[in-house]
Amino acid sequence: MPELPEVETIRRQLDPVVRGRSVVAAGGHPSDRFAAAGTVVGVRLGPIRRRGKYLIVPTDDARELIVHLGMTGVLGVTDDPDAPDAPQRRFTRAWWLLDDARTLTFDDQRRFGRVAVVPRGCYGDLPTLAALGPEPLGPDFTARAFHRALARHRAPVKATLLTQRVVAGVGNIYADEALWRARINPVARRVGPGRAARLRDAIVAVLSEAIDHGGTRLRDYRTPAGDTGAHQWHLDCYGRAGEACPRCGTVLRARRVAGRGTTWCPRCQAR
DNA sequence: CGGGGTTCCTGGCCGC
DNA sequence: TGCGGCCAGGAACCCC
Numbered sequence: 001m002p003e004l005p006e007v008e009t010i011r012r013q014l015d016p017v018v019r020g021r022s023v024v025a026a027g028g029h030p031s032d033r034f035a036a037a038g039t040v041v042g043v044r045l046g047p048i049r050r051r052g053k054y055l056i057v058p059t060d061d062a063r064e065l066i067v068h069l070g071m072t073g074v075l076g077v078t079d080d081p082d083a084p085d086a087p088q089r090r091f092t093r094a095w096w097l098l099d100d101a102r103t104l105t106f107d108d109q110r111r112f113g114r115v116a117v118v119p120r121g122c123y124g125d126l127p128t129l130a131a132l133g134p135e136p137l138g139p140d141f142t143a144r145a146f147h148r149a150l151a152r153h154r155a156p157v158k159a160t161l162l163t164q165r166v167v168a169g170v171g172n173i174y175a176d177e178a179l180w181r182a183r184i185n186p187v188a189r190r191v192g193p194g195r196a197a198r199l200r201d202a203i204v205a206v207l208s209e210a211i212d213h214g215g216t217r218l219r220d221y222r223t224p225a226g227d228t229g230a231h232q233w234h235l236d237c238y239g240r241a242g243e244a245c246p247r248c249g250t251v252l253r254a255r256r257v258a259g260r261g262t263t264w265c266p267r268c269q270a271r
Numbered sequence: 272c273g274g275g276g277t278t279c280c281t282g283g284c285c286g287c
Numbered sequence: 288t289g290c291g292g293c294c295a296g297g298a299a300c301c302c303c
Binding site: 031033072109110111112154 | 280
């Protein structure tokens with residue numbers, strides 16, 4: 001899916017479209033992953049927030065519209081009033097007609113995404129959001145707190161990052177990139193204070209740089225404007241197994257960690 | 272409660 | 288060309 005930098009890019013693009021608009025009509029795919037989209041008809045939408053990979057839109061009736069893009073989710077805006085019913089939009093899982101005649105659409109081929117509507121701040125139905133770690137670009141993500149949080153887990157450090165509990169918004173791509181930059185093996189089960197500080201700095205740097213470039217384009221990723229993102233952010237490690245490590249020249253290797261494809265440098269990131 | 276595996280979907284790609 | 292198997296940026300859920 002889009003990870004934090006892609007979700008933040010989408011948030012910035014959609015906020016001026018959505019903020020202050022009222023929802024005239026809405027609908028969702030009948031599955032319970034999307035059906036809640038239709039429950040926000042007649043409400044006015046507030047400024048879009050982001051927590052980790054979740055987009056959160058407050059409504060003026062004290063609820064929140066929450067969108068998670070899953071692996072293949074794409075949010076878009078169209079002027080076509082028939083958009084949700086058009087045959088070429090067979091992957092449109094949710095839509096909201098706004099009071100300026102524009103329609104916000106949520107397409108999601110694999111249906112791993114989700115739309116939820118909850119009373120403000122009530123995240124019991126979204127356990128990952130409820131237990132989400134600190135924002136990596138916020139003041140709470142300190143080296144000290146990060147080290148303490150990591151020390152509570154015994155799983156491979158990459159698996160721990162992917163849980164979202166120690167830091168919010170890091171997915172498979174940026175986990176590999178940050179671990180490579182910090183020279184930490186993805187299956188290390190203990191990370192001392194020095195390496196935790198390095199990993200913290202690498203996460204902040206990698207995510208910040210990716211946001212500055214408007215996110216990383218990968219496969220089907222599209223911006224809300226429909227383009228593929230002209231400024232592909234340069235990936236040093238993720239997806240480059242078999243190529244030379246950009247730092248030391250050793251051939252990057254691939255394995256599975258926590259069920260996810262993982263690339264690392266056996267020399268820079270030795271155990 | 273933490274950790275590890277499975278599952279929810281669709282489609283692209285690779286090898287036979 | 289056709290088809291099976293594998294893989295894909297996530298997280299909820301189940302069991303131990």
